[in-house]
Amino acid sequence: MTELHNLYETAMQILEKTISMGMSPQAMENTSVCAILTDRGNVYTALSGSRLENGVPVRTCSEYEAITAMMMSGENRIIGIVTIAFKNRQVTIPCDKCRELICRINYDNITCGIMTDENTALSMQMLINQSVEQKSTSASDQNISWQTDAEFWGNDDSDIPIYQADTAVNNNPVMMNSNPAMMN
Template structure:
């Protein structure tokens, strides 16, 4: 699957809406492709007190629930269709879900693709000999 197809799936997953007095959901969507060829999607949920989560977290939770953990490609899309790079929390989360996820491709603005390892160099948990 090409990254553009994954972008289209993420864009179609967008569904911005107010879900409670203080909460919103669906203004960012993510789609990821696993090594077995499955696609999982998720949306961001924003609530006060920093207890919401990013769209990447949502898509990863769906993937893990289905029994998978290795991500081949991932993209996040804002409600206006722009591509969002994963925040630092998401980068770290992706890396800790599967040791091989450092090799996953991430779609960045301007349709540049980088690996997680390129975006998250000098990992804190690598043991140096």
């Protein structure tokens, strides 16, 4: 847990520094900061952002941005992840898409630690198991209070196309979509 507390402190420092730069609270309201620790002891950090895909703005999670930076440096094994929302300085957990990405880049990441609040952490495997249980149990029976980054911000990104480079044909990504309403 000490490693995750160190990541938490790193993420909070970035959050505080960004706020001290005079960014308007409205501009940062839907922003989070993520810190990732790798098996080589390197820490990668990022803010959530947006990019254009086929001329359409797409919001990206801070976890996705930090993972991208990590992979560009030739790493893929994650030891721990901490994400903090600017809005209320609360810890959030990776959304389903980021959890999938984390496990796809290196299956051993299933054992990485995910901070779920300032004093609690779960392994990715435990988080996935609880998420499955949560979805199969009625909301009134739940004692789980954590939210994903996307749920926290109220983003329903199920209509956003997912591109998978590993299924590319002729170097063009194949568009996949999990939203049945978007499928032809």
